[in-house]
Amino acid sequence: MKIMSINAGSSSLKFSLFDMDTNKVMVSGLFERIGIDGSCYTFKNSEFKIKQEAPLKDHADAVKILLEKLVELKIINSLDEIDGIGHRIVHGSDVYTKSVVIDDKVLEDVVKFSDLAPLHNPANVIGIKAFKEVLPNVPMVGVFDTAFHQTMPKENYLYAVPYSWYEKYGVRKYGFHGTSHCYINKKISEVLGRDDLKVISCHLGQGGSIAAIDSGKCIDTTMGFTPLAGIVMGTRSGDVDPSIIPYVMEKEDLEVSEVLTALNKKSGLLGISEVSNDSRDIEEAIKEGNEKALLAQKMFVNSVVKYIAQYYVELGGCDVITFTAGIGENSITTRQQIIEKLSCLGIKLDVEANNVRGEVKCLSSKDSSCLVYLVPTDEELMIAMDTLALIK
Numbered sequence: 001m002k003i004m005s006i007n008a009g010s011s012s013l014k015f016s017l018f019d020m021d022t023n024k025v026m027v028s029g030l031f032e033r034i035g036i037d038g039s040c041y042t043f044k045n046s047e048f049k050i051k052q053e054a055p056l057k058d059h060a061d062a063v064k065i066l067l068e069k070l071v072e073l074k075i076i077n078s079l080d081e082i083d084g085i086g087h088r089i090v091h092g093s094d095v096y097t098k099s100v101v102i103d104d105k106v107l108e109d110v111v112k113f114s115d116l117a118p119l120h121n122p123a124n125v126i127g128i129k130a131f132k133e134v135l136p137n138v139p140m141v142g143v144f145d146t147a148f149h150q151t152m153p154k155e156n157y158l159y160a161v162p163y164s165w166y167e168k169y170g171v172r173k174y175g176f177h178g179t180s181h182c183y184i185n186k187k188i189s190e191v192l193g194r195d196d197l198k199v200i201s202c203h204l205g206q207g208g209s210i211a212a213i214d215s216g217k218c219i220d221t222t223m224g225f226t227p228l229a230g231i232v233m234g235t236r237s238g239d240v241d242p243s244i245i246p247y248v249m250e251k252e253d254l255e256v257s258e259v260l261t262a263l264n265k266k267s268g269l270l271g272i273s274e275v276s277n278d279s280r281d282i283e284e285a286i287k288e289g290n291e292k293a294l295l296a297q298k299m300f301v302n303s304v305v306k307y308i309a310q311y312y313v314e315l316g317g318c319d320v321i322t323f324t325a326g327i328g329e330n331s332i333t334t335r336q337q338i339i340e341k342l343s344c345l346g347i348k349l350d351v352e353a354n355n356v357r358g359e360v361k362c363l364s365s366k367d368s369s370c371l372v373y374l375v376p377t378d379e380e381l382m383i384a385m386d387t388l389a390l391i392k
């Protein structure tokens with residue numbers, strides 16, 4: 001069976017077509033700058049890469065070209081070969097606790113939750129509608145970034161604010177990156193042959209979050225009502241005292257939205273280092289003796305370590321800490337710095353084993369009190385697997 005995994009953003013559309021007999025990507029790619037001048041698309045697999053400029057007035061244009069190209073490039077012989085389409089949907093509120101087949105009611109709900117994710121859900125809706133128009137008979141599944149976290153107990157997902165805010169407006173922690181944390185838990189459970197693991201899953205990319213997972217159920221996570229909360233990220237601040245917002249508004253004569261933009265786009269590694277949001281640049285700047293880059297790195301590592309320590313206690317111990325996403329899969333030094341700070345818990349790294357990128361591997365030493373693993377994430381495959389399971 002062949003399943004397409006789709007991640008639609010406001011001006012982009014990412015796709016991967018999977019052969020589900022082998023779980024291998026047949027082709028993947030990206031449509032960029034949809035509705036903006038200079039739009040283009042990329043198609044690639046192990047044999048070729050095509051990049052082409054093309055006018056893309058809207059997402060429907062992108063979908064039409066995508067489907068035409070699949071046949072033209074002989075990836076498939078006809079569109080009938082596509083058995084299902086899985087859509088990444090950022091916010092499913094507390095209503096969607098797992099992936100679902102998309103019908104009119106689901107689509108209506110995704111529109112309704114735009115209130116909670118104004119930048120993402122509307123783009124996801126556009127993506128769903130564009131495919132519905134061109135392939136009306138192919139079943140579609142919604143895979144929610146928030147779903148995996150919906151097993152958190154109330155004491156972990158509520159904020160200590162007036163209860164009526166939760167009841168009236170849904171003010172609570174939702175958590176994000178759920179598709180990735182779910183995939184990591186599945187993978188590490190397979191590797192270790194156990195489904196009763198206590199896992200601390202560290203997804204450290206441009207955005208970052210950590211999840212505490214007990215026997216497959218998420219019990220706590222770092223992102224909150226929005227993806228702004230939790231650990232220090234590339235350009236997001238992570239946790240801050242909300243009183244900073246009115247204080248800076250007054251000092252700099254700013255609107256709330258401007259301060260929020262600064263917290264989302266000009267903070268984190270970028271805000272502190274004043275060098276870059278990319279950890280590769282931070283590592284380079286540190287080598288050149290840049291003090292602010294060093295400070296940013298220390299703050300990043302500390303924020304991760306604090307949450308690992310918290311979740312270690314919340315879980316009542318830990319069987320395995322996993323690292324994934326851009327930084328987690330590639331930054332050997334960041335992993336080392338994090339694990340070294342956990343030595344008081346008896347967690348120890350095998351420094352030689354840690355000299356690795358992008359493959360499933362045990363990184364802890366034999367005498368470590370808990371396992372440490374590198375597990376590359378694959379959100380697209382997770383979306384395709386959920387889609388297959390629901391349409392079968």
Ligand code: ADP
Pocket residue numbers: 204205206207208234277278279280325326327330331332
């Ligand atoms: P996103 O959240 O956008 O999906 P990714 O998971 O792709 O992000 O992570 C991107 C980040 O990973 C980059 O901004 C960079 O900080 C980090 N990264 C990627 N490769 C390396 C590397 N070789 N060494 C250190 N950091 C890396």
